[in-house]
Amino acid sequence: MSETADLLLVERTDGVATLTLNRPESMNSLSVALKEALLDATRDIAADPSVRAVVLTGTGRGFCVGQDLREHVALLDAGDPAPLNTVTEHYNPLVLALAGMPKPVVAALNGMAAGAGAGLAFACDFRIASAKAGFLIAFANVGLSLDSGVSWTLPRLVGQARATALSLLAEPIPAEAALEMGLVNAVVEPENVLPTALELAGRLAAGPTAAYAAIKESIAFGAVHDLAATLAKEGELQNAMGRTEDHRNSTAAFVAKQKPVFTGR
Structure with a gap:
């Protein structure tokens, strides 16, 4: 459109x-x-x-x-x-x-x-x-x-x-x-x-857009914080990404030797 x-x-x-x-x-x-x-x-x-x-x-x-x-x-x-x-x-x-x-x-x-x-x-x-x-x-x-x-x-x-x-x-x-x-x-x-x-x-x-958003947030955070705070932020974001459909579906596709389909959720 x-x-x-x-x-x-x-x-x-x-x-x-x-x-x-x-x-x-x-x-x-x-x-x-x-x-x-x-x-x-x-x-x-x-x-x-x-x-x-x-x-x-x-x-x-x-x-x-x-x-x-x-x-x-x-x-x-x-x-x-x-x-x-x-x-x-x-x-x-x-x-x-x-x-x-x-x-x-x-x-x-x-x-x-x-x-x-x-x-x-x-x-x-x-x-x-x-x-x-x-x-x-x-x-x-x-x-x-x-x-x-x-x-x-x-x-x-x-x-x-x-x-x-x-x-x-x-x-x-x-x-x-x-x-x-x-x-x-x-x-x-x-x-x-x-x-x-x-x-x-x-x-x-077509990629894991939720993960892309988290990666961008992580890099921006790390640019202005110390290592300890950045590691804590990585843990927070990784925990959230680990709960996404994209993560579950893509890991299952990897094990099955299939191409993953990402939804951004």
Whole structure:
């Protein structure tokens, strides 16, 4: 089923929801309306049990070049305080919704991901990039600090020293360099970006999605807690997963040398 809006396209097919940023004339820069639509759709998908994996992509030449600076400047010139609140009102909840999504999220990077666009990509679990795509940690270029979770996600992807250099120098990162440093999982030809991402999402959607959610929760917890607390969390989550139909059915299938079928329950 497809739901089409002016700014965001949402499609649900075979357990996979595809969110497509649809402002190609501005390389999918994030206007207030697009941020609000994306946050609403992300929350809706997170709560939809029929969706078992998510793909985030963009139309046109860019994945997302971050904040819509034309709108931003116009609001600042008008004395509107809204631009100064967008991190708290939009970016923070959006990144939390993506990173905390209880199902796998794949970013299909059809083009440049800059500023908050890079932050959205980093909040996903997988990143499949076009050979023509790239990243730009652009905040310093407009006299700003980091937002959209980049100060948390980027050091965890590439290490603190490299994250600092990428953020302070604010230079473009081509797709192959991004692959070398671990920012993306794969680089493919432009026409293969979305098919590759959808194939991966379909594979994940057919998997043990309850366990995937627990794994994501476990890794996020371990990133900010000590070993003892993390071990306790692992025990809690493993106990819960051990009670699922997926665990019982898949272990029985393994013993019977059959292919397991996962339901996410």
